[in-house]
Amino acid sequence: MNLTSWGNYPRMENKALPFTSIKDLETILDHHENLIPYGNGRSYGDSALSKNIIQVKPHNLFLDFDDATGQLHVQAGVLLAEILEVFVPRGWFLKVTPGTKLITVGGAIASDVHGKNHHNAGCFSECVEFFNLMLPSGDIIKCSHTDNVELFRASCGGMGLTGVILDASISLKRINSKYINQTTIKTGNLKETFAAFERYQCEPYSVAWIDCLAKDKGLGRCLLMVGDFGKDGNHSYHPKSKLNIPFNFPGFVLNKLTVKLFNRLYYGKVFKKISKQQVDIDTFFYPLDAIGHWNRIYGKNGFTQYQIILPKENSYEGLEAILSTISKSGKGSFLAVLKLYGKANNNYLSFPIEGYSLALDFKIEKGLFELLDQLDQLVIKYGGRIYLAKDVRVSRAVFEQGYPQTDTFRALRHQYHMHEKFNSLQSTRIGL
Numbered sequence: 001m002n003l004t005s006w007g008n009y010p011r012m013e014n015k016a017l018p019f020t021s022i023k024d025l026e027t028i029l030d031h032h033e034n035l036i037p038y039g040n041g042r043s044y045g046d047s048a049l050s051k052n053i054i055q056v057k058p059h060n061l062f063l064d065f066d067d068a069t070g071q072l073h074v075q076a077g078v079l080l081a082e083i084l085e086v087f088v089p090r091g092w093f094l095k096v097t098p099g100t101k102l103i104t105v106g107g108a109i110a111s112d113v114h115g116k117n118h119h120n121a122g123c124f125s126e127c128v129e130f131f132n133l134m135l136p137s138g139d140i141i142k143c144s145h146t147d148n149v150e151l152f153r154a155s156c157g158g159m160g161l162t163g164v165i166l167d168a169s170i171s172l173k174r175i176n177s178k179y180i181n182q183t184t185i186k187t188g189n190l191k192e193t194f195a196a197f198e199r200y201q202c203e204p205y206s207v208a209w210i211d212c213l214a215k216d217k218g219l220g221r222c223l224l225m226v227g228d229f230g231k232d233g234n235h236s237y238h239p240k241s242k243l244n245i246p247f248n249f250p251g252f253v254l255n256k257l258t259v260k261l262f263n264r265l266y267y268g269k270v271f272k273k274i275s276k277q278q279v280d281i282d283t284f285f286y287p288l289d290a291i292g293h294w295n296r297i298y299g300k301n302g303f304t305q306y307q308i309i310l311p312k313e314n315s316y317e318g319l320e321a322i323l324s325t326i327s328k329s330g331k332g333s334f335l336a337v338l339k340l341y342g343k344a345n346n347n348y349l350s351f352p353i354e355g356y357s358l359a360l361d362f363k364i365e366k367g368l369f370e371l372l373d374q375l376d377q378l379v380i381k382y383g384g385r386i387y388l389a390k391d392v393r394v395s396r397a398v399f400e401q402g403y404p405q406t407d408t409f410r411a412l413r414h415q416y417h418m419h420e421k422f423n424s425l426q427s428t429r430i431g432l
């Protein structure tokens with residue numbers, strides 16, 4: 001069976017090449033071209049798709065843990081969910097985690113993922129002490145913030161185009177509870193949304209759900225959730241069992257009306273301007289993981305996520321323009337997420353810059369890519385960029401305008417002959 005991305009679009013014929021030992025991987029490299037590593041397929045677009053796919057997930061042993069420092073060494077196929085199952089009961093948590101725990105450590109580094117705390121904790125690479133990378137030549141290089149720095153900066157956020165991350169040492173953080181004390185703030189428009197983000201920016205975690213179909217005076221209204229871990233010493237973590245979507249929904253189920261209805265109900269379920277509650281780790285960090293295969297609700301044609309970020313000084317004006325364009329198009333997304341980000345790091349292709357990011361899911365349908373092309377022009381106008389881990393269609397020109405270090409990345413790929421072995425549909429499209 002062919003491997004797919006989380007968006008189930010595009011579909012292509014490919015050959016899965018799993019490995020568990022270094023020797024297996026060397027043989028794969030010796031005998032194939034057009035290779036790309038694949039973690040758990042949670043990237044939405046075509047960054048992990050190629051003719052020949054190196055499956056890293058079977059390479060998944062825990063190697064070492066230092067209980068004094070929280071330093072954990074694992075093979076790259078280990079899932080964040082597996083780390084949490086072992087370490088939350090011992091009082092440890094990930095320093096940076098995205099909105100799903102069903103990704104591999106290798107995938108977290110290759111996309112340099114971020115979470116609800118980017119404004120104070122940065123990207124996943126900030127908690128990586130080192131990783132070992134297998135180059136196309138078969139050489140294994142240890143990369144860190146101080147060793148082989150260029151390879152480190154290219155691989156963190158490098159979308160698997162520098163080689164295979166074999167194992168990594170990451171630092172965990174201590175927590176005093178499995179619960180998060182959450183405050184929800186309901187806002188009536190974009191101005192109030194920005195004011196709320198700024199007011200609560202000292203909270204370690206924050207994320208807002210935006211009603212992207214709201215218009216006029218209600219444009220940009222949201223539910224902002226902020227919070228931090230409690231202190232009750234309760235670490236008895238039992239991951240929640242999952243509901244499952246057993247098959248692809250027919251394409252007509254998600255349409256303008258159902259999305260509008262969902263948005264009204266979701267926004268309307270919170271009555272107070274400010275409310276407080278205690279929620280567990282899975283509810284706060286990973287709400288979507290509670291429904292297995294939720295990507296099937298978009299039907300067999302699949303979907304894509306459009307995630308962009310704008311520099312802080314342009315964020316308000318830019319988001320107003322982007323949200324108005326979406327609202328007018330009527331192509332709603334019932335998952336529209338707004339986040340605040342802190343300073344960018346030095347990695348060549350990491351997505352975050354200081355500002356605000358908006359992420360929206362859209363089912364693949366007629367007219368969608370025309371709308372996204374229109375949004376791209378606004379993103380460029382306001383000095384922003386598009387997240388490669390979610391992307392499936394951005395043009396080379398738009399990509400390059402957002403990422404000024406692209407040429408440095410390309411030069412490094414040539415220096416190590418990476419471009420001769422490692423390519424994805426995405427890297428071919430945007431000329432990496």
Ligand SMILES: Cc1cc2nc3c(=O)[nH]c(=O)nc-3n(C[C@H](O)[C@H](O)[C@H](O)COP(=O)(O)OP(=O)(O)OC[C@H]3O[C@@H](n4cnc5c(N)ncnc54)[C@H](O)[C@@H]3O)c2cc1C
Pocket residue numbers: 006036037038039040041042043044047048056076077097098099100102103104105106107108110111112113114115116158159160161163164165166288289389390
């Ligand atoms: C519900 C949901 C919520 C999400 N929330 C967030 C979020 O909040 N923040 C965020 O940043 N991202 C988020 N993501 C995106 C996700 O975290 C990234 O796409 C992540 O990279 C997926 O990891 P994976 O292991 O599934 O890798 P894949 O999707 O299989 O691969 C992703 C990329 O990593 C490369 N890669 C994978 N393993 C290796 C390896 N061992 N060596 C070298 N390269 C490798 C691949 O070639 C590919 O380019 C979310 C995704 C979902 C489905």
